[in-house]
Amino acid sequence: MLRDTFKHKGKRLQLAAIVEGKGVKDKKVLEAIKTIPRHLFMDSSFEDHAYQDKAFPIAADQTISQPYTVAYQTELLEIKKGDSVLEIGTGSGYQTAVLCELGAKVYSIERQQELFKKTKIFLSKLGYRPKFLSFGDGYKGLPQYAPFDKIIVTAGAPFVPKALLAQLKVGGRLVIPVGENVQVMTLYVRTSEKGFDKKEFGDFRFVPLLEDKN
Template sequence: MKDTFKHQGLRNRLVSVLKTKGVTDHAVLSAIREIPRHLFMDASFEDYAYQDIAFPIGAKQTISQPYTVGFQSQLLAIKPGEKILEIGTGSGYQTSILIHLGALVYTIERQQELFKKTQSLLPKLGFKPKYSCFGDGYKGLTQFSPFDKIIVTCGAPEVPKALLAQLQIGGKMVIPVGDKEQMMTLITRKSAKLFDKQLIEKCAFVPMLKDKSLKNFS
């Protein structure tokens, strides 16, 4: 697929929609305007790419709703050069937004089908995470911690303690917390043992898998 003037026009329209919903960060909106979301989806579903909806991408996962991508990115207030841990690479679309914002992205995906796909796709589109792996998001990436920001793109029944431990003091984590119904939660690490938690709004994500055996872990 190519990125055409039609696609660019549809992205401009999408940005206008996101503004009305509360995504106002200029850098985030610029990333959404410039990154071709349709290239992260199957060509047969291209017509849905610039609607503000989530959509299946295989392996029982979805590409997040553009509003969700923009809102989570805005909550993190990402600055160029910050180390970001992303739990759930998925289609790679959120990853590309983070990279466009100037973040140094370390990303984990536990669905091997999606991991292999993004390993091939992201470099072709000019987006290169600092580190990408197939692994358990609950464990994070201790060897690269601490992180300035952590973004979780799947619903967790509780906040993983391992991720809290990998957050820099002063750093922020945005994570959907809950079982069937989740609450977007913004966590700020105030000190070694003190974390501030803000409940932002209700949301719905695919579940964050836990205690499931992994093959070919890297």
């Protein structure tokens, strides 16, 4: 049963206010936080935790990211309606829903089979229809749909995969947490065929981005 009550909506308003208080200014991103029923992305027994500004464990040893982190990464992307966005790490689908809510055409890759199957069904139940959801290796990106306006990586990457930089349009933005134990949120803007501008924005903690070892 997908229940979304006035109480849930009220909690989302409070959550959006917390996220805004931490420095997220993009009104559309905050609107998405107010709109998306985050509690439905979690096991019903954890419903009470859904509107705290915290990451939370989900299936396959993964987590649903902290709402502030989701909002922060999304704000850095500067999504415009109709942007083609590659998301590395579908996870619970919460970040995917935020991107859909902003009118992006979302292409998403998930490395965990169990999570991929579950999230694919769940997102369509909620009415979020990414352009393409795939099970596979995020390090490789999706060359068949490239180039992308924006690329977001929702897991900690020890390095920046070259394939992802290659799949970014000139003028495009890649937001990726880079590092082993603690990650530095990093933005790459593609300035030309060979040129990239890089900016760093503080430390975050993510589950690791898994490379396909097969």
